[in-house]
Amino acid sequence: MKKVNLSDLLKSLPFYTLSYSSDPEILSLENDHRQVREGALFICIKGYTFDGHTVAQEAVNKGARAILAEQAVEVEGAPVIMVADTKKAMAILADFYYGSPTTGMQLVGITGTNGKTTTSHLLTEIYKEAGEKTGLIGTMYMKIGEEVIDTKNTTPESLTLQKTFKKMRDKGVSAAVMEVSSHSLVEGRVWGCDYDIAVFTNLTQDHLDYHHTMEEYRRAKGLLFAQLGNTYSADKPKFAVLNEDEEASAIYKRETAAHIVTYGIDNRAMFQATDIVLTSAGTEFLLHYPDGHRKVKTKLAGKFNVYNVLAALAAACTAGIDLNTAIRAIERMEGVAGRFELVSNDEGIAVIVDYAHTPDSLVNVLKTVQPLTAGRVLTVVGCGGDRDRTKRPLMAKAACEYATDAIFTSDNPRSEDPAAILKDMEAGVVGEEYKVIPDRREAIFYAIEQAQSGDAVVIAGKGHETYQVIGKQVLDFDDRAVAKEALSSRKKEAN
Ligand SMILES: CC(=O)N[C@H]1[C@@H](OP(=O)(O)OP(=O)(O)OC[C@H]2O[C@@H](n3ccc(=O)[nH]c3=O)[C@H](O)[C@@H]2O)O[C@H](CO)[C@@H](O)[C@@H]1O[C@H](C)C(=O)N[C@@H](C)C(=O)N[C@H](CCC(=O)O)C(=O)O
Ligand SMILES: Nc1ncnc2c1ncn2[C@@H]1O[C@H](COP(=O)(O)OP(=O)(O)OP(=O)(O)O)[C@@H](O)[C@H]1O
Ligand SMILES: N[C@H](CCC[C@H](N)C(=O)O)C(=O)O
Ligand SMILES: [Mg+2]
Numbered sequence: 269m270k271k272v273n274l275s276d277l278l279k280s281l282p283f284y285t286l287s288y289s290s291d292p293e294i295l296s297l298e299n300d301h302r303q304v305r306e307g308a309l310f311i312c313i314k315g316y317t318f319d320g321h322t323v324a325q326e327a328v329n330k331g332a333r334a335i336l337a338e339q340a341v342e343v344e345g346a347p348v349i350m351v352a353d354t355k356k357a358m359a360i361l362a363d364f365y366y367g368s369p370t371t372g373m374q375l376v377g378i379t380g381t382n383g384k385t386t387t388s389h390l391l392t393e394i395y396k397e398a399g400e401k402t403g404l405i406g407t408m409y410m411k412i413g414e415e416v417i418d419t420k421n422t423t424p425e426s427l428t429l430q431k432t433f434k435k436m437r438d439k440g441v442s443a444a445v446m447e448v449s450s451h452s453l454v455e456g457r458v459w460g461c462d463y464d465i466a467v468f469t470n471l472t473q474d475h476l477d478y479h480h481t482m483e484e485y486r487r488a489k490g491l492l493f494a495q496l497g498n499t500y501s502a503d504k505p506k507f508a509v510l511n512e513d514e515e516a517s518a519i520y521k522r523e524t525a526a527h528i529v530t531y532g533i534d535n536r537a538m539f540q541a542t543d544i545v546l547t548s549a550g551t552e553f554l555l556h557y558p559d560g561h562r563k564v565k566t567k568l569a570g571k572f573n574v575y576n577v578l579a580a581l582a583a584a585c586t587a588g589i590d591l592n593t594a595i596r597a598i599e600r601m602e603g604v605a606g607r608f609e610l611v612s613n614d615e616g617i618a619v620i621v622d623y624a625h626t627p628d629s630l631v632n633v634l635k636t637v638q639p640l641t642a643g644r645v646l647t648v649v650g651c652g653g654d655r656d657r658t659k660r661p662l663m664a665k666a667a668c669e670y671a672t673d674a675i676f677t678s679d680n681p682r683s684e685d686p687a688a689i690l691k692d693m694e695a696g697v698v699g700e701e702y703k704v705i706p707d708r709r710e711a712i713f714y715a716i717e718q719a720q721s722g723d724a725v726v727i728a729g730k731g732h733e734t735y736q737v738i739g740k741q742v743l744d745f746d747d748r749a750v751a752k753e754a755l756s757s758r759k760k761e762a763n
Pocket of ligand 3: 679
């Protein structure tokens, strides 16, 4: 437990007003009043479902010694510090309270609609190969070395984030890689993170429920590159690793004072792939890099994964890692759980579980499977509830266009009616042929029963997830396990 006087803690905040001057010793920072213990500074967050300002007094009654708020609160027994935005102030305080842990390590932030989890895993493997002790923060988990910590968000709120970085630093982590979601950038969850390198994968439609327009969404991702600094520092150079085939990169170049490193396939770039050969065993390409060119092999399938490999290699070289070391790590890597994950069977059916939950990723995966499949491509796909409604018809359209058989089902309906989500999907494929099976398990069983040797079954949207959220219930559900059950029941029926 770190003790700090309130007055010292407040030195990190540029603007605030204080209700009365007392200077209690602060023993912890909390934004959930249920976690408050004696000595806490309670930070009131106005969330989407709950307003922390409403429980400020309760927090004081539980032992909070000061309150940080952005709206007037009636509190007795503790000073109230007023700021314009408590989420952003919380990030600054968290960085200060935990001793600016990211300044002592290499930190890479990866943003973009798709490919963040994949690229962050590739880069982490490279850092390991180069002998670094690594940290990883992203959609699937947080990792300190090999220790796995569960997480709810792709990019956690700042208290969790900085506390985790401090743990990393205490455990000797020298290089950390994290996914930086657009939500986290808008909310300032990553303020205080001292990035050395920021990577951009791509920008296609998702999360318009939150960002409203593609322009706003593009701007949100750009905040990562702006955060690298708007003045150049020779002592601590920063690098923006940008995808030269993406339009938004031109804008991000203008918004950062960092050095620019580019990668790409279609346009000339500092790290460029040509002569790409896609096979069912993986991918091969010729890598052109600033000093020459050489062949690279990866077990990861699809052109989209060539971008992820290029992004990881470009970031690694930018970090000063030897290219041969980086390529060795890439060539060994098997892939990331739930991303183009094959469910083994002896029926001659390629069963692929993939986390494609956007129109672009679904198109990419189906386009990758199509030429590698002798027979039909069946796809089982649904769309998440309480998320961008406008991507639903587009995902349905992608399924009908690039698969021979489209089976629409439920993803995580959350608070929405599964039938209403399916109706939104169907609006995108009027006049097309498809089947609707709302129960995901039944849909997977149906696809696998229908498939014949030489066919492929793509089960999209949930990848590594081991649950399905229906209403408020979180039920056990794993596409890979259900596919295995369906494969063995098919086998029994045949015997
Ligand atoms: C829409 C959104 O971003 N919501 C995030 C937000 O939740 P919220 O605003 O609903 O929080 P809330 O429950 O209203 O609580 C507000 C405050 O009151 C406090 N509280 C709450 C209850 C109580 O009794 N007492 C109390 O003090 C809470 O601790 C909190 O500080 O703050 C929570 C804590 O940080 C997040 O976990 C939560 O993410 C939810 C789970 C979520 O689904 N977010 C998605 C949209 C998201 O952020 N996704 C991105 C990108 C995903 C990707 O594409 O990779 C991500 O980074 O995960
Ligand atoms: N570079 C890429 N370009 C387009 N699609 C991709 C790319 N990389 C992966 N995909 C597709 O997107 C899916 C999700 O990939 P990944 O988990 O790496 O992305 P992410 O950005 O972390 O997603 P999320 O924001 O949901 O965490 C994959 O299963 C694949 O279908
Ligand atoms: N990070 C993404 C994941 C979506 C995964 C999909 N299975 C869904 O539930 O919509 C989101 O929260 O929008
Ligand atoms: Mg991710």
